[in-house]
Amino acid sequence: MQNKTFAVRPAGPEDDPAIAALVVEGFLDKFRPIFRGRIDQSTDIMEKWVRLEHSIGGVSSLVVETSDGVVASVGVRLGDSEDETLSRALWSILRKHLGLIPAVRAAALLSYPRYAPQRAEAYVERLVVSSDYRHEGMARTLLHEAESRGREEEKGTVALHVTNNNHAALKLYESEGYGEVSRQRSLLTSYALGIKSWLYLRKDL
Numbered sequence: 001m002q003n004k005t006f007a008v009r010p011a012g013p014e015d016d017p018a019i020a021a022l023v024v025e026g027f028l029d030k031f032r033p034i035f036r037g038r039i040d041q042s043t044d045i046m047e048k049w050v051r052l053e054h055s056i057g058g059v060s061s062l063v064v065e066t067s068d069g070v071v072a073s074v075g076v077r078l079g080d081s082e083d084e085t086l087s088r089a090l091w092s093i094l095r096k097h098l099g100l101i102p103a104v105r106a107a108a109l110l111s112y113p114r115y116a117p118q119r120a121e122a123y124v125e126r127l128v129v130s131s132d133y134r135h136e137g138m139a140r141t142l143l144h145e146a147e148s149r150g151r152e153e154e155k156g157t158v159a160l161h162v163t164n165n166n167h168a169a170l171k172l173y174e175s176e177g178y179g180e181v182s183r184q185r186s187l188l189t190s191y192a193l194g195i196k197s198w199l200y201l202r203k204d205l
Contacts, residue, residue: 006138008145011061011073016054018070019061019128020047026128030193034109041097048093050075056082056089058117059125062145064138072129074142078153081117113161113184113198122150122205124160127169139172151205159202163195170199178203 011019023046024031035042053059058079064072090110094103115123124146129138150158160178162169178201189195 006064006066006071006133006136008062008064008141011054011063013051013054015061015063015070015073016050017043017047019050019063019073019075020044022070022073022128022130023050023126025130026126030195033192034106035098036102038098038102045093045097049090052086052089053125057086060149062142062149064129064133064142066133068132071133072138072142074127074146075125076146076149076158077117077123077125078149078155083117109189109192112186112189112195113200115161115200120156121202122146122153122155122158124158127160139169140176143172143176147203147205155205157202157204159200161198161200164197164199165195173201176203 020043024043031042032039035045050061053075054061057077058081059075059077060079061073061075063070091103091107094106094110097103098106117123124143127139127142127146129142147158159181160173161184162173164183180199181202182200184198184200185196
């Protein structure tokens with residue numbers, strides 16, 4: 001049963017498994033062609049990745065908790081990121097779980113969209129809501145909280161990437177004042193994932 005009341009709180013290490021499960025659920029249409037017959041391992045891979053984001057990626061997460069548990073989350077990059085260490089760690093995780101050739105393919109597809117961190121900018125890494133709790137204002141609430149974190153850290157802008165075919169997310173971001181800055185296109189992801197482009201959106205704080 002859906003719970004109309006919910007609370008937003010900072011995520012702790014104990015929330016990493018729930019956040020990973022939400023990411024897999026929210027992006028399942030993309031993860032299926034990436035992981036193919038190993039989709040059952042995607043949650044374990046994402047849990048390790050979320051833990052790395054929090055420890056060396058400069059990412060802070062917030063979660064929405066109801067009586068059913070954690071049902072939504074946002075991750076926002078506010079601090080310095082050890083990007084080279086992150087890349088090596090991701091490769092190690094993928095190879096361990098998938099084997100060499102599938103790991104090469106997965107790493108190539110997961111490398112999009114590409115983003116160069118900017119000290120004066122908060123960057124929303126992911127915003128996910130469980131399918132049972134959509135259309136209740138959680139995504140908008142989490143977006144506002146991410147922006148508030150950016151202001152607290154004295155960031156001048158907040159930015160994110162969204163795929164060209166994610167119309168619901170685009171509608172939300174545009175209604176909140178985000179404007180398109182640029183686009184990334186890839187023949188590889190267009191063929192493998194059906195994603196023609198990523199839109200880089202930004203908003204002044």
